[in-house]
Amino acid sequence: MENTEMKFCQSCCMPMDSEGVLGTNSDGSKSHDYCHYCYENGAFTKEETMDEMIESCVPFVSKGNPYPDEETARKAMQEIFPNLKRWK
Numbered sequence: 001m002e003n004t005e006m007k008f009c010q011s012c013c014m015p016m017d018s019e020g021v022l023g024t025n026s027d028g029s030k031s032h033d034y035c036h037y038c039y040e041n042g043a044f045t046k047e048e049t050m051d052e053m054i055e056s057c058v059p060f061v062s063k064g065n066p067y068p069d070e071e072t073a074r075k076a077m078q079e080i081f082p083n084l085k086r087w088k
C-alpha cells in the first residue's frame, strides 16, 4: 500500500488492510480500489446492481461487526454505497 490510510473496497466497502485482500488488474498488478472478492484480472467477478451487492453484504456486517442487526446494516450501506467508485 502506498500509504497507511485505511482503504475500503470501492465496490463492497470491505476494509482493505493487507495486500492479500486486494483485487488484481489485467496486467497482474494489485488494484488499490477493489478487493479480490469483487475484482480479478481487471474485471468485476460478478455483474450485479448496487442493491444486490448490499444484500449479499448484509449477513457479513450485521452480527455486531460493525452493525448490530440487518436493518441497521442495510440502512448504513444504502448511504455509503452510492459514494463508492463502482456505484457512482
Ligand SMILES: [Zn+2]
Pocket (backbone or CB within 6 Å): 009, 010, 011, 012, 013, 014, 034, 035, 036, 037, 038, 039
Ligand atoms: Zn470488494
